[in-house]
Amino acid sequence: MSERVVLCYGDSNTYGSIPGGGDRFPRDMRWPGVLAAQLGDDWHVIEEGLGGRTTVFDDPILPDRNGRTYLRPCLLSHQPLDLVVIFLGTNDLKARFAASAADIAGGVAVLTEIALAVAPKVLVLGLPELVSYTDVDGFHLDAAGHRTIGEAVGQRIAAMF
Amino acid sequence: MSERVVLCYGDSNTYGSIPGGGDRFPRDMRWPGVLAAQLGDDWHVIEEGLGGRTTVFDDPILPDRNGRTYLRPCLLSHQPLDLVVIFLGTNDLKARFAASAADIAGGVAVLTEIALAVAPKVLVLGLPELVSYTDVDGFHLDAAGHRTIGEAVGQRIAAMF
Amino acid sequence: MSERVVLCYGDSNTYGSIPGGGDRFPRDMRWPGVLAAQLGDDWHVIEEGLGGRTTVFDDPILPDRNGRTYLRPCLLSHQPLDLVVIFLGTNDLKARFAASAADIAGGVAVLTEIALAVAPKVLVLGLPELVSYTDVDGFHLDAAGHRTIGEAVGQRIAAMF
Amino acid sequence: MSERVVLCYGDSNTYGSIPGGGDRFPRDMRWPGVLAAQLGDDWHVIEEGLGGRTTVFDDPILPDRNGRTYLRPCLLSHQPLDLVVIFLGTNDLKARFAASAADIAGGVAVLTEIALAVAPKVLVLGLPELVSYTDVDGFHLDAAGHRTIGEAVGQRIAAMF
Amino acid sequence: MSERVVLCYGDSNTYGSIPGGGDRFPRDMRWPGVLAAQLGDDWHVIEEGLGGRTTVFDDPILPDRNGRTYLRPCLLSHQPLDLVVIFLGTNDLKARFAASAADIAGGVAVLTEIALAVAPKVLVLGLPELVSYTDVDGFHLDAAGHRTIGEAVGQRIAAMF
Amino acid sequence: MSERVVLCYGDSNTYGSIPGGGDRFPRDMRWPGVLAAQLGDDWHVIEEGLGGRTTVFDDPILPDRNGRTYLRPCLLSHQPLDLVVIFLGTNDLKARFAASAADIAGGVAVLTEIALAVAPKVLVLGLPELVSYTDVDGFHLDAAGHRTIGEAVGQRIAAMF
Numbered sequence: 001m002s003e004r005v006v007l008c009y010g011d012s013n014t015y016g017s018i019p020g021g022g023d024r025f026p027r028d029m030r031w032p033g034v035l036a037a038q039l040g041d042d043w044h045v046i047e048e049g050l051g052g053r054t055t056v057f058d059d060p061i062l063p064d065r066n067g068r069t070y071l072r073p074c075l076l077s078h079q080p081l082d083l084v085v086i087f088l089g090t091n092d093l094k095a096r097f098a099a100s101a102a103d104i105a106g107g108v109a110v111l112t113e114i115a116l117a118v119a120p121k122v123l124v125l126g127l128p129e130l131v132s133y134t135d136v137d138g139f140h141l142d143a144a145g146h147r148t149i150g151e152a153v154g155q156r157i158a159a160m161f
Numbered sequence: 162m163s164e165r166v167v168l169c170y171g172d173s174n175t176y177g178s179i180p181g182g183g184d185r186f187p188r189d190m191r192w193p194g195v196l197a198a199q200l201g202d203d204w205h206v207i208e209e210g211l212g213g214r215t216t217v218f219d220d221p222i223l224p225d226r227n228g229r230t231y232l233r234p235c236l237l238s239h240q241p242l243d244l245v246v247i248f249l250g251t252n253d254l255k256a257r258f259a260a261s262a263a264d265i266a267g268g269v270a271v272l273t274e275i276a277l278a279v280a281p282k283v284l285v286l287g288l289p290e291l292v293s294y295t296d297v298d299g300f301h302l303d304a305a306g307h308r309t310i311g312e313a314v315g316q317r318i319a320a321m322f
Numbered sequence: 323m324s325e326r327v328v329l330c331y332g333d334s335n336t337y338g339s340i341p342g343g344g345d346r347f348p349r350d351m352r353w354p355g356v357l358a359a360q361l362g363d364d365w366h367v368i369e370e371g372l373g374g375r376t377t378v379f380d381d382p383i384l385p386d387r388n389g390r391t392y393l394r395p396c397l398l399s400h401q402p403l404d405l406v407v408i409f410l411g412t413n414d415l416k417a418r419f420a421a422s423a424a425d426i427a428g429g430v431a432v433l434t435e436i437a438l439a440v441a442p443k444v445l446v447l448g449l450p451e452l453v454s455y456t457d458v459d460g461f462h463l464d465a466a467g468h469r470t471i472g473e474a475v476g477q478r479i480a481a482m483f
Numbered sequence: 484m485s486e487r488v489v490l491c492y493g494d495s496n497t498y499g500s501i502p503g504g505g506d507r508f509p510r511d512m513r514w515p516g517v518l519a520a521q522l523g524d525d526w527h528v529i530e531e532g533l534g535g536r537t538t539v540f541d542d543p544i545l546p547d548r549n550g551r552t553y554l555r556p557c558l559l560s561h562q563p564l565d566l567v568v569i570f571l572g573t574n575d576l577k578a579r580f581a582a583s584a585a586d587i588a589g590g591v592a593v594l595t596e597i598a599l600a601v602a603p604k605v606l607v608l609g610l611p612e613l614v615s616y617t618d619v620d621g622f623h624l625d626a627a628g629h630r631t632i633g634e635a636v637g638q639r640i641a642a643m644f
Numbered sequence: 645m646s647e648r649v650v651l652c653y654g655d656s657n658t659y660g661s662i663p664g665g666g667d668r669f670p671r672d673m674r675w676p677g678v679l680a681a682q683l684g685d686d687w688h689v690i691e692e693g694l695g696g697r698t699t700v701f702d703d704p705i706l707p708d709r710n711g712r713t714y715l716r717p718c719l720l721s722h723q724p725l726d727l728v729v730i731f732l733g734t735n736d737l738k739a740r741f742a743a744s745a746a747d748i749a750g751g752v753a754v755l756t757e758i759a760l761a762v763a764p765k766v767l768v769l770g771l772p773e774l775v776s777y778t779d780v781d782g783f784h785l786d787a788a789g790h791r792t793i794g795e796a797v798g799q800r801i802a803a804m805f
Numbered sequence: 806m807s808e809r810v811v812l813c814y815g816d817s818n819t820y821g822s823i824p825g826g827g828d829r830f831p832r833d834m835r836w837p838g839v840l841a842a843q844l845g846d847d848w849h850v851i852e853e854g855l856g857g858r859t860t861v862f863d864d865p866i867l868p869d870r871n872g873r874t875y876l877r878p879c880l881l882s883h884q885p886l887d888l889v890v891i892f893l894g895t896n897d898l899k900a901r902f903a904a905s906a907a908d909i910a911g912g913v914a915v916l917t918e919i920a921l922a923v924a925p926k927v928l929v930l931g932l933p934e935l936v937s938y939t940d941v942d943g944f945h946l947d948a949a950g951h952r953t954i955g956e957a958v959g960q961r962i963a964a965m966f
Contacts, residue, residue: 003188015238024241026163027164027205044188047238048238049238050234056382056383057382060700060701060702061700061747061750061751061754064233064234064237065234068382070234070235072224072225073214073226073231076211076225077208077209077211080185095743095744096747097418097742098418098419099417099418100417100418103416103417103418106383107382107383217865217866218865219865221540221541222539222586222590229865255586256581256582256583256586257580257582257583258581258901259581259900259901259902259903260900260901261900261901264866264899264900264901267866268865271866325510337560348485349486369560370560371560372556372559372560373559375556378704378705379704385555386555386556386559387556390704392553392557394546395533395548398533398534398547399498399530399531399532400530401507402507419740420739420741420742421740422739422740425705425740429704429705432705543861543873544908577908578903578905578908579902579903579905579908580903581903646831647832668884668885671808671849688832691883692882693882694878694881695881697878708877714878716869717858717869717870717875720855720856720869721820721852722852724829
């Protein structure tokens with residue numbers, strides 16, 4: 001069987017920012033790394049996490065964070081893809097986007113439609129079902145959170161393919 | 162020693178398009194794959210090749226191909242980086258960009274400056290020194306070309322680090 | 323006397339969305355159609371209603387809805403024009419635009435200025451003076467509302483020309 | 484049978500510019516008008532011709548002429564559509580676009596793909612097969628040219644539906 | 645000693661709008677003029693104040709007011725510069741930007757970083773420390789306010805150079 | 806009589822680049838400075854010259870050089886203006902803009918129209934009538950060229966006002 005490919009598309013919680021600091025967890029502690037270990041050699045896992053990334057909003061203060069603008073060339077660069085995991089929405093909560101919960105869901109829907117034009121399946125992560133955020137800053141995952149997410153995504157993928 | 166990271170930023174010749182068709186060479190035959198094999202476990206090699214990508218030009222016919230627009234979020238998503246390899250310019254030759262050789266060099270210089278704001282080193286590939294293109298379509302690498310490039314870049318990296 | 327031309331520029335209430343569904347009222351039930359029937363053969367009525375259209379805001383979730391971007395080429399395509407009727411503002415109320423009543427009025431003023439650079443007269447519809455919205459969804463016109471608007475605009479035009 | 488709708492999307496030759504001057508032929512002499520007369524009451528014909536419109540190029544000297552930017556909101560505003568007729572490409576020949584014949588064909592292909600996402604059929608007009616341009620300025624249709632185009636499109640539509 | 649150059653970059657309070665009207669205070673009454681008089685012939689003072697200018701926000705109602713877009717070409721046009729004084733933020737308070745105090749500070753930080761890439765020093769004015777606004781409209785400086793600002797900036801510059 | 810104001814809007818030849826190097830002539834040797842000396846205290850002369858500035862073209866290699874984007878906020882910042890002198894076009898000759906002589910004239914016409922919406926008079930400089938360029942690089946003015954331009958513009962202004 002040929003290698004399968006999954007793209008992990010997200011923000012600082014996919015990048016693996018260490019809560020309370022700018023540093024990054026090592027590759028094998030970040031949830032895409034946990035996922036890669038769990039999936040084994042049959043899968044190639046691509047990390048695409050950028051701190052501050054929104055679903056579809058241009059951020060006038062932090063440029064280059066619009067998740068829609070970047071997604072299509074990113075998909076085309078990494079195709080053929082078997083799965084795209086989208087884990088975004090937290091940064092949309094910033095006051096300057098004035099986004100309602102429905103707007104954020106709408107933004108994720110826009111990304112999902114773009115992804116489905118290139119990849120056959122999309123998995124959207126809604127974090128609250130999975131883990132509680134770290135106490136350090138209230139919205140970043142700690143090492144245990146990454147492990148939980150990586151394993152949960154791995155189980156879901158095992159059930160999907 | 163901790164893992165080192167290199168980003169391979171290019172067009173269809175980094176994506177690994179098979180000459181004469183839309184398909185993609187397997188991961189280990191594409192030059193970033195050849196490079197990864199040569200560098201071994203000390204290095205993590207990130208592929209970022211997109212067919213039609215230019216240095217700095219918006220393509221009105223093929224959207225999402227401007228190499229400048231995409232580069233900065235791509236660097237930020239994959240940092241910390243030890244090296245960026247830039248292998249672009251061929252698509253700038255399309256008549257609709259009206260680009261002179263100096264313009265293409267200028268475009269690569271723009272990308273180099275952006276990359277050096279995030280990564281400590283940049284390696285720019287000028288292909289003609291390395292390989293001749295395939296006969297099939299005159300501008301795509303065949304498997305031998307990928308091997309030559311991957312090995313040459315590997316040797317250069319060995320000398321740089 | 324040569325034919326006169328009026329452009330009806332609006333959102334879903336000019337498009338004629340049927341409340342509670344995506345379908346469209348037939349041409350003669352939409353207010354521009356009611357207007358055309360009332361004005362008779364001396365006038366040519368052009369419909370330009372797009373669901374979700376704002377006055378001047380880019381909608382990151384629903385693209386192509388900025389009423390300002392589209393207005394100038396639309397005017398130039400249909401000139402010479404005797405009148406532009408602008409019936410916009412409802413979609414500006416979405417939370418993500420964070421627009422005050424003064425902002426919406428400002429958006430309409432921007433459109434009016436653009437229209438007056440091409441057409442000699444502009445008529446701005448402020449709906450609440452004319453009809454109450456349907457009960458189905460609270461912001462779409464029903465068939466009676468379209469009839470009321472079309473006839474009211476027709477009477478106003480008769481008084482203007 | 485309910486009314487069918489065709490959108491005529493083009494440049495000055497769809498607008499109906501009189502060769503050698505800025506004026507516009509009357510509605511019934513422009514090719515969409517000729518077409519409407521020929522198709523009769525079963526069809527509604529929408530004119531969308533703008534002088535200087537390109538297929539996909541932004542014109543830095545003449546703003547608002549990019550045929551791609553305008554097409555999608557135009558389609559959405561006039562849907563449901565049975566047919567889109569695209570008659571563009573002449574303005575792409577301006578030197579500042581540096582467009583090859585293949586580029587212009589590529590631009591038309593982009594528009595066709597956008598149109599087919601909304602309408603079931605697209606008819607692309609390649610003028611040279613149909614008429615010779617007027618002697619006055621070499622690239623505008625005279626009244627006879629409009630009649631020829633309108634009738635030819637009408638016959639093609641009769642064969643398509 | 646060669647002439648030193650300071651760029652005063654701001655909004656209507658640098659432009660010198662007279663409170664309650666659209667007119668402009670004369671050059672020597674505006675704070676950059678007061679500053680020029682105080683600094684004397686050793687300095688060249690450049691005024692760059694535009695009513696409605698924001699730090700980094702595009703204003704959909706009032707175009708051309710984004711302070712970030714304009715800043716870099718403005719700096720390059722007036723270099724070499726010894727100092728940039730940034731006096732912006734008031735217009736960011738408009739409801740349609742939905743900007744928090746932290747966002748406005750973030751916007752000023754973006755401008756400061758851009759300025760420091762061209763000029764060696766930046767001075768950011770936070771108005772409330774200096775003057776109370778006029779009673780006429782609550783956010784425009786009167787003549788006394790301009791004098792206070794100009795003199796305070798002059799003293800700060802004297803201490804910096 | 807109150808002070809009159811003239812804005813000098815141009816490229817490196819208004820900035821005063823010294824031929825063969827990146828440095829800038831001193832203020833009194835640049836043509837706007839020559840002009841200021843000639844016009845005396847009745848006039849305030851504003852310099853706005855940026856190397857690489859085009860009339861209306863975005864330069865993908867050298868950002869922030871589009872003369873149209875910058876002009877309107879620049880005019881609004883410096884109004885009320887009695888005159889705008891436009892001295893642009895040389896950079897449009899770069900191959901990547903593919904601009905014909907008519908295109909460059911068209912670009913200047915676009916700028917003139919923008920300027921006339923704010924200022925009552927515009928003076929367009931066509932350099933070849935005035936001076937020959939320096940031998941050093943073939944397109945930059947030397948000190949004598951600046952003097953010739955400044956004096957010629959001064960005489961023209963004397964005749965206009």
